[in-house]
Amino acid sequence: MELQFVNISKNYGKKTALTNVNLTLHxxxxxxxxxxxxxxxxxxxILTCLLKATDxxxxxxxxxxxxMGARFRDMLGYLPQNPGFYNSFSGYGVMKYFADLxxxxxxxxxxxxxxxxxxxxxxxxxxxxxxxxxxxxxxGIAVSLLNDPKLLVLDEPTAGLDPKERMRxxxxxxxxxxxxxxxxxxxxxxxxxxxxxNCLLLKNGEIITxxxxxxxxxxxxxxxxxxxxxxxxxxxxxxxNSCANIIKTEDSLFVHSVSDEKPFENSVxxxxxxxxxxxxYFNEQSKTEEEK
Amino acid sequence: MTVLSAELKKILIGNKGLLVIAAAxxxxxxxxxxxxxxxxxxxxxxVYKNYLEQIEGEYTAEKAEYINSRYEEIxxxxxxHKIMEDRYLNGEITLEExxxxxxxxxxxxxxxxxxxxxxxxxxxxxxxxxxxKIFFFETDIEDFLTxxxxxxxxxxxxxxxxxxxxxxEFQSNAVSLILTSRDGHKKTAFVKTAAVFFLAFLxxxxxxxxxxxxxxIKNGSANLNQPLSNIMTFPFYGxxxxxxxxxxxxxxxxxxxxxxxxxxxxxxxxIKNTVFSFFVxxxxxxxxxxxxxxxxxxxxxxxxxxxxxSGMYGSDLNPMLLGIISAAKTVxxxxxxxxxxxxxxx
Numbered sequence: 001m002e003l004q005f006v007n008i009s010k011n012y013g014k015k016t017a018l019t020n021v022n023l024t025l026h027x028x029x030x031x032x033x034x035x036x037x038x039x040x041x042x043x044x045x046i047l048t049c050l051l052k053a054t055d056x057x058x059x060x061x062x063x064x065x066x067x068m069g070a071r072f073r074d075m076l077g078y079l080p081q082n083p084g085f086y087n088s089f090s091g092y093g094v095m096k097y098f099a100d101l102x103x104x105x106x107x108x109x110x111x112x113x114x115x116x117x118x119x120x121x122x123x124x125x126x127x128x129x130x131x132x133x134x135x136x137x138x139x140g141i142a143v144s145l146l147n148d149p150k151l152l153v154l155d156e157p158t159a160g161l162d163p164k165e166r167m168r169x170x171x172x173x174x175x176x177x178x179x180x181x182x183x184x185x186x187x188x189x190x191x192x193x194x195x196x197x198n199c200l201l202l203k204n205g206e207i208i209t210x211x212x213x214x215x216x217x218x219x220x221x222x223x224x225x226x227x228x229x230x231x232x233x234x235x236x237x238x239x240x241n242s243c244a245n246i247i248k249t250e251d252s253l254f255v256h257s258v259s260d261e262k263p264f265e266n267s268v269x270x271x272x273x274x275x276x277x278x279x280x281y282f283n284e285q286s287k288t289e290e291e292k
Numbered sequence: 293m294t295v296l297s298a299e300l301k302k303i304l305i306g307n308k309g310l311l312v313i314a315a316a317x318x319x320x321x322x323x324x325x326x327x328x329x330x331x332x333x334x335x336x337x338x339v340y341k342n343y344l345e346q347i348e349g350e351y352t353a354e355k356a357e358y359i360n361s362r363y364e365e366i367x368x369x370x371x372x373h374k375i376m377e378d379r380y381l382n383g384e385i386t387l388e389e390x391x392x393x394x395x396x397x398x399x400x401x402x403x404x405x406x407x408x409x410x411x412x413x414x415x416x417x418x419x420x421x422x423x424x425k426i427f428f429f430e431t432d433i434e435d436f437l438t439x440x441x442x443x444x445x446x447x448x449x450x451x452x453x454x455x456x457x458x459x460x461e462f463q464s465n466a467v468s469l470i471l472t473s474r475d476g477h478k479k480t481a482f483v484k485t486a487a488v489f490f491l492a493f494l495x496x497x498x499x500x501x502x503x504x505x506x507x508x509i510k511n512g513s514a515n516l517n518q519p520l521s522n523i524m525t526f527p528f529y530g531x532x533x534x535x536x537x538x539x540x541x542x543x544x545x546x547x548x549x550x551x552x553x554x555x556x557x558x559x560x561x562x563i564k565n566t567v568f569s570f571f572v573x574x575x576x577x578x579x580x581x582x583x584x585x586x587x588x589x590x591x592x593x594x595x596x597x598x599x600x601x602s603g604m605y606g607s608d609l610n611p612m613l614l615g616i617i618s619a620a621k622t623v624x625x626x627x628x629x630x631x632x633x634x635x636x637x638x
Contacts, residue, residue: 045468048472049471049472049636050471052637070474070475070477073473074474076472078469079469080468083465083466083468083469084463084465084466085466086301086302086306086464086466088301088302089301093298097298098473100294100475100479101295101470101474101476102474102475102476140469144469147473
């Protein structure tokens with residue numbers, strides 16, 4: 001299965017949200033990374049046909065998705081940012097409702113299987129109004145998986161979840177990428193580092209680079225440094241460098257930073273992680289946002 | 293849970309529609325039972341009731357003759373008032389004779405309009421056929437039937453039922469999940485429209501039933517089985533019983549309100565904002581229902597102001613035509629809702 005974005009652009013009046021996005025995706029987990037306002041949700045909404053692109057097209061196995069209509073939606077699972085469910089419904093009731101909307105004939109077994117997967121079996125008869133934020137998110141994932149979609153789109157699925165819920169979520173998504181195209185938009189890099197096959201970095205509406213987490217880490221090899229320094233100096237450095245963070249160990253303190261050049265004489269190269277990649281590519285934008 | 297039952301549950305429980313309907317019914321019952329409306333008549337209701345004690349029941353030539361002769365007598369008494377006054381001033385009659393005349397004159401003046409009304413009714417009976425002609429006290433029924441036009445309790449109730457049906461999906465962002473589901477486009481548009489139509493029809497019927505119950509509690513139900521054509525403002529209904537007409541009337545108006553509630557939903561899917569949808573719906577409703585100011589055309593009344601149709605019942609309301617127009621309007625409204633609901637945003 002091949003999903004292609006061809007020259008996708010989106011303008012809201014004079015404001016440009018996306019510029020010539022070109023991508024080709026196959027089965028696997030694709031993490032769409034970018035800061036708030038980068039255009040992730042716009043791209044997700046265009047992909048799910050909720051929003052019209054100003055220009056360009058998206059094809060699935062060569063066929064334009066807007067022309068596929070119900071056939072495309074039959075292959076699609078979508079979890080929007082902050083999905084609202086109905087407080088007067090039970091978890092099972094919501095699943096049954098969306099199973100009907102997805103055209104499923106006998107969904108009971110599938111509903112039970114998915115509620116088990118997201119660990120909501122015991123709470124399936126409780127009203128949604130009594131669910132926690134994490135439970136609602138898990139229910140959302142279950143709803144998006146109801147029709148066993150070939151294309152799964154998750155928009156900021158871990159926003160607002162506690163660490164335990166996020167770990168549970170990663171475990172669920174990690175199991176899904178074998179036979180599906182999973183696109184996961186987020187700005188929380190730690191959520192996707194271990195489960196993504198491919199990362200798509202979106203900045204100011206443009207895809208700036210793509211590749212596996214290891215490839216991207218390789219891109220910034222030699223640009224990540226640890227610099228031992230005093231607490232005072234470290235705090236001063238951090239104030240002027242949003243691309244750095246303080247790491248404390250039992251007997252020392254050093255600054256972990258990403259830059260093209262070695263920041264201090266005593267800096268030593270350090271192994272990169274996906275967060276460093278994110279900081280490297282989005283530092284400028286983060287600075288601009290902070291200035292704003 | 294089927295999609296229909298889920299949508300009904302959303303409207304009635306989630307959007308508190310059940311509470312809105314209950315509040316509307318209670319308000320209507322309170323208004324109906326504890327407020328009194330005053331109607332102006334050309335005749336005196338008390339005098340009319342007194343005459344009915346003598347002529348109540350089947351219309352006969354003798355009763356008509358009695359009323360006509362009484363009317364002639366009254367007319368004569370009133371017509372000589374100036375002459376009698378002059379005769380008294382000229383000393384041709386005594387004070388006792390003039391006082392006796394004045395007693396008759398005041399009585400005749402008090403009865404004149406009422407007896408004229410009964411005479412008119414006798415003439416109406418004389419020229420009508422196709423129903424059992426019966427004298428009975430019909431004033432309260434006539435007032436009830438001719439005053440039940442626009443009902444603001446139903447109007448507000450339906451705004452509260454119809455607007456959140458789509459709007460709550462926008463506010464909760466469930467719309468994204470619905471519209472990316474295979475059948476979410478068609479099923480939700482159709483089922484939501486059908487559910488609101490169905491609930492609007494039933495709840496309007498409930499309100500009209502409440503109005504009728506209040507009428508029966510206050511006025512009794514003794515004459516509801518009489519033919520409607522005995523009321524002069526409803527001459528074209530043959531042998532149709534008053535109670536049957538009231539049922540028919542409630543059904544037609546409820547149908548019109550159900551269509552109107554679908555009309556409100558157009559603005560919800562278009563505007564996607566609760567407060568603005570509310571105001572725009574109210575504005576659009578009053579514009580549509582006042583289009584008849586521009587023309588007196590019957591067609592305009594059928595199309596634009598069906599909830600105010602009661603004025604047409606006495607003349608030439610065609611239920612079949614109204615049914616067809618209502619169905620056509622509902623289909624057109626649904627088509628517009630569907631197009632807007634499923635269209636990707638720009």
